[in-house]
Each structure stands twice: as C-alpha cells, then as structure tokens.
C-alpha cells in the first residue's frame with residue numbers, strides 16, 4: 493500500500509504555547525531528518541494580527557530555543573517558506589471561507605493533494621465550534637483525499653462532557669479520522685514497553701500475578717502549575733494526568749498481548765484493562781487514594797485562595813482479571829516534587845525464603861524498572877553473591893540507558909505522532925472507548941473522593957504523608973529511583 497503523506501496542516505492556535513514549544517520544533521526536526529513529505533504546507537490560524545514574515549520570525553526564535561537539533565538556516569528556510577499565518581477569530585465565517593481558498597492554493601503551490609490535517613491546539617471549549625465551522629463552510633468536503641483532525645487534551649472534563657464533545661466531533665469526522673492525542677503515547681520508552689514485553693521471551697511468561705508482587709507507575713514533576721492555574725483549578729492531578737497519561741501507561745503495561753501489531757487490536761486490549769480497573773466504594777476509600785496540594789499553590793496565578801484542588805494524587809488499584817488477580821497497581825503523580833521522573837517499576841515476588849538464611853527476612857526484590865524520562869532505559873535488579881569467603885547476597889543492577897550517550901538524541905513525542913497522523917496510523921492515539929472508560933473510572937474515583945482530605949505537602953519532597961501510608965499499609969514502599 494502506498495501511503496500518501498502529502499498534506500496541508502492547519503494549526504488552530506497558531507500563536508499558542510504548544511505550537512511554539514512543540515509543534516513547529518517537531519516539524520523542524522522532521523525536516524532536518526528528511527522525514528516530512530514532499531508535498532507539505534502549514535497554515536497557522538490565530539486571533540492576533542500579524543503577517544507571514546512576523547510570524548515566521550517568531551517561530552524561528554522558538555525553534556532556536558526548543559529544538560533538539562542545531563539551527564540549520566538552509567533547512568529552516570525550506571520549512572519556513574511552507575508556513576503561512578492567517579488571523580481570524582474561530583467563530584468568524586469569512587475566515588473559514590478564505591481558509592478554504594488558501595488550502596486550494598496550497599494544493600497548487602505545495603502539491604498537498606487535497607489532504608488535510610487539522611490540528612486543534614486551542615482551549616477545549618473551541619474544539620467542537622471549530623470543527624462545526626469547518627463543516628459549515630465546506631472546508632472538509634473534499635473527496636478523494638484524506639481529512640483528519642487531531643485533538644489535544646483534555647477531551648472533556650468528565651464522562652458527560654466528553655460524550656457531548658464526541659457527538660459533536662463525530663458529526664464531522666469519523667472515528668477513524670479523529671486522532672485524540674496523548675503525548676505520552678509518543679514517548680520512546682512507552683512505545684518500548686510493548687517491545688520489551690512482546691519481542692523477548694524472558695519477561696512475558698513472568699508477567700502475571702504468579703510472579704509479580706505489585707506495579708508502581710510514577711509521573712513526578714518539579715514544576716508547579718505555572719501560568720495554567722485557571723485550567724488546573726478545574727482539572728487537578730486526577731483529570732490532568734491520571735485520566736490520560738497514567739491510565740494509558742497502566743493499560744499498556746497490563747494488557748494481554750494483542751492478536752496483531754495493529755491499532756485496533758492494541759486498542760481493544762487497552763480498553764479491556766480500562767474496564768477491568770476496580771476502585772472500591774466509599775468505606776475504604778482512604779486506603780486507596782491519597783490527595784495532596786503543594787504549599788504555595790494558593791499563591792499561583794488564577795488559583796482561588798480557598799482551592800482544594802489536588803496537585804498530587806496516589807491511587808491503589810486492582811484489576812478484575814485472571815492475569816492480575818490480587819496484584820496492586822500503585823499510581824502517583826504530582827507537581828513540585830523532588831525530581832522530574834516518569835517510570836514503571838515492576839516488583840517481582842520474593843523467592844523461597846528458606847533456601848538462603850540471608851534471605852530469611854526477605855531478599856531484595858527483583859525489579860524491572862522502565863525509565864520513561866528524563867533518563868530512557870531499563871534497569872533489571874537481581875540478587876548475586878558478593879565476591880569473598882563470606883556468604884553475602886547483594887542486589888545488583890543491569891542498566892540499559894538509551895539516551896545517556898549524548899549522541900543519542902531521542903525524538904520528541906510530537907515528531908512521531910505527527911508522522912503517525914500523516915500515515916493514518918492511529919495506534920498511538922486514544923480511541924473513543926478508551927477515553928470513555930477512562931472517564932467512567934475517573935468520575936467514580938472523584939465522586940468517591942469528594943470528602944477525602946487534600947493534605948498539604950512541601951515542595952521538593954515526595955508528596956503528602958498519606959501517600960506513604962497508602963503504600964506502607966500493604967507492606968510496600970515507593971521506589972524513588
């Protein structure tokens with residue numbers, strides 16, 4: 493099959509942070525690696541008035557700042573001449589009429605073949621109105637070519653709003669052409685979890701309740717909410733990070749091997765896991781959730797002085813399925829913590845304690861750590877004899893780091909994800925039933941937690957005391973590796 497990647501990319505939110513920090517640098521990286529299609533153009537739409545030259549100069553500064561490659565002026569100029577800026581307000585019909593004409597011109601000048609990639613890098617209340625306007629003005633009506641929409645998070649604030657949004661989008665774009673982005677799915681090591689599991693024989697046979705004691709999934713950040721207080725007040729850590737990134741990580745870690753390495757088969761398996769996650773009802777809720785807010789959050793821009801929004805959440809979850817019977821999945825995420833790190837720790841069960849007396853009170857557990865960022869790699873911890881005449885057993889580690897060597901400059905998630913959209917490969921995007929089941933769970937957790945205490949924690953540590961208790965109560969400990 494010949495994949496026709498040539499397209500015009502229309503970015504709504506052309507002057508926004510995401511466009512400057514991620515999207516345009518990602519396009520530059522693709523151009524640098526000669527991975528952009530021959531026929532390609534970008535039309536950025538924003539409300540601010542400026543001309544193409546001014547806009548291109550601003551983007552140049554952003555690429556200088558955020559690119560993972562040095563600035564190569566020749567390559568930048570090749571990309572730059574394909575980028576155009578159009579100023580109109582998202583509810584203004586005339587703007588869409590001229591966009592339609594501009595796109596036809598792109599087909600002539602840049603050979604974009606009628607294919608369109610609409611990227612909604614705007615605030616969520618604009619998602620549905622923009623898509624509806626595109627249809628109303630016949631922008632999406634072209635036949636014999638592809639029209640795909642990429643939607644940033646959050647996709648809704650709860651199940652009901654997500655359903656409404658999905659219904660509105662679904663009247664214009666089919667599910668197949670709707671790419672709900674979760675940038676975690678584009679991260680190298682998250683893609684690697686499947687390879688580690690399914691391209692080796694040494695892990696998958698152990699990947700179940702017989703051998704695995706528990707699993708920990710962490711996404712810790714050192715930054716606070718910054719200028720995003722307005723959005724964050726309504727979201728909190730549960731909706732901002734757990735509903736999407738952490739549940740996706742859990743699903744990929746826990747899913748059954750998909751029948752095929754294809755988008756639908758992978759997503760079918762992830763949905764089964766999302767449906768199997770079990771959160772207990774009220775009486776024992778405090779044993780399964782810990783919420784925290786960093787000291788000083790109240791002082792952040794657009795944050796209410798009385799806010800009880802959580803900037804940290806830890807959960808203990810179980811899955812209703814044979815493979816994971818009785819295995820706790822601990823997940824935690826928070827802002828203003830000690831270290832920026834995202835990782836999955838798989839802790840294996842203890843060996844037979846009677847064999848070595850050194851292990852009578854428990855040997856160090858075997859761990860498989862999948863390091864997602866900033867370090868990318870895996871660590872396998874196992875026990876070995878300490879050299880010498882005394883019998884001593886020590887934990888040793890086999891460490892594989894794929895980005896410690898400075899030569900290895902891993903691609904940014906957005907590079908891979910943009911190429912995927914051009915290729916029509918949706919495996920790294922969330923299908924509607926994944927979003928739906930994730931929201932169902934988050935709604936359940938959030939209503940069970942209404943009365944839960946949001947404990948203050950000090951910036952620079954590892955979160956609230958309640959999170960320690962949550963894990964220690966089951967005889968476990970957080971691995972801050």
Ligand code: BG6
Nearest residue numbers: 645675711713732733737834865
């Ligand atoms: C975003 C959240 O989805 O992910 C942010 O909205 C968070 O609050 C960010 O900071 C973390 O992404 P990364 O790639 O830095 O782990």
